[in-house]
Amino acid sequence: MIEVASEARDRAYVPYSGFRMGAAVLTTDETIVPGSLVENVSLGLAMCAERVALFAAVAAGERPRALVLVSPRTDGAVTFPCGACLQVALELGGPGMVVVAVSTDGEREEIVLGDLLPRGPRKA
Numbered sequence: 001m002i003e004v005a006s007e008a009r010d011r012a013y014v015p016y017s018g019f020r021m022g023a024a025v026l027t028t029d030e031t032i033v034p035g036s037l038v039e040n041v042s043l044g045l046a047m048c049a050e051r052v053a054l055f056a057a058v059a060a061g062e063r064p065r066a067l068v069l070v071s072p073r074t075d076g077a078v079t080f081p082c083g084a085c086l087q088v089a090l091e092l093g094g095p096g097m098v099v100v101a102v103s104t105d106g107e108r109e110e111i112v113l114g115d116l117l118p119r120g121p122r123k124a
């Protein structure tokens, strides 16, 4: 999954920030789906790599089981998904979903989604 996310990172469309991010989702049928950050001149239209991968998994008829993000560090730390991506992941994968964040210099951290977003709104 890290390799798929790294390849997706290489394909990120980031002409404005230059901040390359790639993601990969492992689905319930063991398929690995890539996602790349995609920016737009209308900056609010950018879409995170994680949500691209999460939505692509749904479009393929699957549900995500795990999420990997490969990205440069932010403020010196390994970068984890933003709040919007965590909420989408919680909706689709539930609080037990594993999230793996990998920095481009090779540090890797793994955490359960429910620990990253412990009180996010959940479907009944």
Ligand SMILES: [Zn+2]
Pocket (backbone or CB within 6 Å): 048, 049, 050, 051, 081, 082, 083, 084, 085, 086
């Ligand atoms: Zn995000």
